[in-house]
Structures are given as C-alpha cells and as structure tokens.
Amino acid sequence: MLVQNAKDRRIFDRFAVQFPARFEQPVSLGQEFPVFLKDASPEGLKFATTHKVSADDVICLAVDLPGTTISLAGRVVWTKPLNPNLCDVGLKFDNVDFKKVQQLYQLSLAA
Numbered sequence: 001m002l003v004q005n006a007k008d009r010r011i012f013d014r015f016a017v018q019f020p021a022r023f024e025q026p027v028s029l030g031q032e033f034p035v036f037l038k039d040a041s042p043e044g045l046k047f048a049t050t051h052k053v054s055a056d057d058v059i060c061l062a063v064d065l066p067g068t069t070i071s072l073a074g075r076v077v078w079t080k081p082l083n084p085n086l087c088d089v090g091l092k093f094d095n096v097d098f099k100k101v102q103q104l105y106q107l108s109l110a111a
Helices: 098-110
Strands: 014-016 020-024 033-041 044-049 058-065 068-083 086-093
Touching: 014 098, 020 044, 033 098, 044 068, 058 098, 068 098
Parallel strands: none
Antiparallel strands: 014 033, 020 033, 020 058, 033 044, 044 086, 058 068, 068 086
C-alpha cells in the first residue's frame, strides 16, 4: 500500500512496511534498540521507537526479512513525540541502495 500526502515534497512514493527491526547508534557501543517500521521509500523511512533519538543522529537499522536481514544506514532528520515513551522518527538514507529498497517493497507487498 502506498502512503501519500499532498504536502510531501518527496521524489518517491512511500510504502507501508511492517517487519521486525532494530537500530544501533555508533555511540551506543553495540547496544541495539527494537523499532516498529511504518513506511519507507528509496530516500528513507519512518519508524517508531521508545529510545530517545535526536535530529542528526546516525543510525544503522537491521531489518529482519523472510530469509535474510538487510542493513540500512541514515541520519535522523526529524522526530515527533507520540506520547512520553514513544516517538516517530524520520530517517534519511546516507546512500540509496535501490536493490535493498526494492527487496523491502516486494516483500511488503507479499506480507
């Protein structure tokens, strides 16, 4: 399912994703934090987390897909508190890996 918003200035449409994922920040010394993926595009993705992140944080996501795990790295461009313990996070990929995003998209359609 494509996610669209008339106010978006994105080049690519976003699509809904729901796969188990976790992220690691370089400063977290290998500690991983679970996240809930919400949507993605070749430019980036949105996820919800209970861990505090800030704009400009560098994050590496590990997304567990059927039969494989893919890594997606990027920089936090925005955060939006949903409640005191949960926030949405916008992540812009450092480098667009169309093959990984295509795999994510195809598997999200099959889910």
